Amino acid sequence: MTKKIIFRADGNATTGLGHLYRLFSLVEVVKDTLEFVFLTHETSTLLVIPDTYTKNIIPESINIEDEPEWLASTFSSKEYIIIADGYQFIASYQKQIKEKGFKLIYIDDLAKEHMYADVVVNHSPYILETHYNKEPHTNFALGTQYALLRPLFLKEAKRNKTIKTIDSAFVCFGGADPFNLTLKAVKGLLQIPNFKSIHIVLGGAYKHKGIFNLEKKQSDKIKTYLNLSEEQLIKTMQKCNFAIAPASTILYELSCVKMPVFSGFYVDNQELIYKGFLNNEAIYKGGNMKDYQVSDFINKIEVIFKEHKFNHLIKAQKALFDDKIASRHLNLIKELCLQ
Structure with missing residues (x-):
């Protein structure tokens, strides 16, 4: 049986x-x-x-x-x-x-x-x-x-991709985002002229209000999404060529779609995933993000633009999944x- x-x-x-x-x-x-x-x-x-x-x-x-x-x-x-x-x-x-x-x-x-x-x-x-x-x-x-x-991400993982320019950012800090890192990251991105649009995915347990007030003020650049389906999430990611996300399930999904990701951890369960992706040179180094302020995001992203190793990361991401x-x-x- x-x-x-x-x-x-x-x-x-x-x-x-x-x-x-x-x-x-x-x-x-x-x-x-x-x-x-x-x-x-x-x-x-x-x-x-x-x-x-x-x-x-x-x-x-x-x-x-x-x-x-x-x-x-x-x-x-x-x-x-x-x-x-x-x-x-x-x-x-x-x-x-x-x-x-x-x-x-x-x-x-x-x-x-x-x-x-x-x-x-x-x-x-x-x-x-x-x-x-x-x-x-x-x-x-x-x-x-x-x-x-999920199945559609496994399908995406098989595709090849090349990044030629960075001008659209994806931000997601999980279902709850207890330290409201979403708002800090978006405020940082708004200070970097390269980014023309910022797509923010929020989870079902997200309780903060600040990001919605910011969206009203910056509606030409910012768009928030709530409780996306698998297909909707992929389509949103595909609009972007850079991401900020923790080393959780969302990092695996972004790596399947393939783009440069600035990643770190803010709870214990993310640290081993972070170390693994970092050792494989599949992400940009964010370390412990728990106490990050807006200035930390600005400084780190500015360094990333100077390094310009975008497609090196994408190649490493593709190698992680068969x-x-x-x-x-x-x-x-x-x-x-x-x-």
């Missing part, structure tokens, strides 16, 4: 939406082949979960310590495997899930926990198996060969569903 899949992730304005979106990419890979349910906590931003997905909601009264017991009472380990993405799924959680009899794939980007999962996926180009402590049965799927990307990523994920999941 082929088992069904429980995709398990949470996301809201506090935690961001990255864990949800990464699992969405895997849902798109398997949805025509395997049955699934998308499982999230009642505190998640439920509106971002596609209507076409079969959903199940964990009641707010169930905390993470109680969750393995709740899962085992709600779903049969003989019928389902679990694919989980989130920092709350620590070693003790994984151990309990395994003790309940479930097969478990864990999406990781910190390499800090002892791993009890059957398979650990970490798509950072920096990570190695030696970074982990694990159980004997735990296997790994590491690097950009297992990039968590055309077998979706089939690798599907085969990995299918294998566990058959056990």
Whole structure:
């Protein structure tokens, strides 16, 4: 019997939406082949979960310590495997899930926990198996060969591209942007004459108001977008020839579309991804952006224009992704569903 899949992730304005979106990419890979349910906590931003997905909601009264017991009472380990993405799924959680009899794939980007999962996926180009402590049965799927990307981005990754001029910027700092880096980056870009247009993508958990006031004042240059579909996001990226974004899922997507990206990190889970892209010379060095001010963005971008290595970065981005990523994920999941 082929088992069904429980995709398990949470996301809201506090935690961001990255864990949800990464699992969405895997849902798109398997949805025509395997049955699934998308499982999230009642505190998640439920509106971002596609209507076409079969959903199940964990009641707010169930905390993470109680969750393995709740899962085992709600779903049969003989019928389902679990694919989980989130920092709350620590070693003790994984151990309990395994003790309940479930097969478990864990999406990781910190390499800090002892791993009890059957398979650990970490798509950072920096990570190695030696970074982990694990159980004997735990296997790994590491690097950009297992990039968590939606189908249209995988298609874009195959295309060639050359940048001849830089005059249109793309800015995105994730679903929540807790440090309001979007506003600071855009204010910096407005001070650089090269940029004729700035396209800003905001997530479903974005709560700041300043960027909308700035858009009203600079409507000839600035355009904001909210909750774009995969196709709309690609079309927006294709209007641009430079980007500012953190080392999260959005960096993988930008690298598939291909353009010079000024990238850094502002939370722990982005740092290993950042190091990997930097080591591959696929981004411009931004470092820790948590305390960035407008002047930092201006100074760094001015240096980038002096270096003029745009197409060197694009070539490095293309080398990170091949055309077998979706089939690798599907085969990995299918294998566990058959056990």
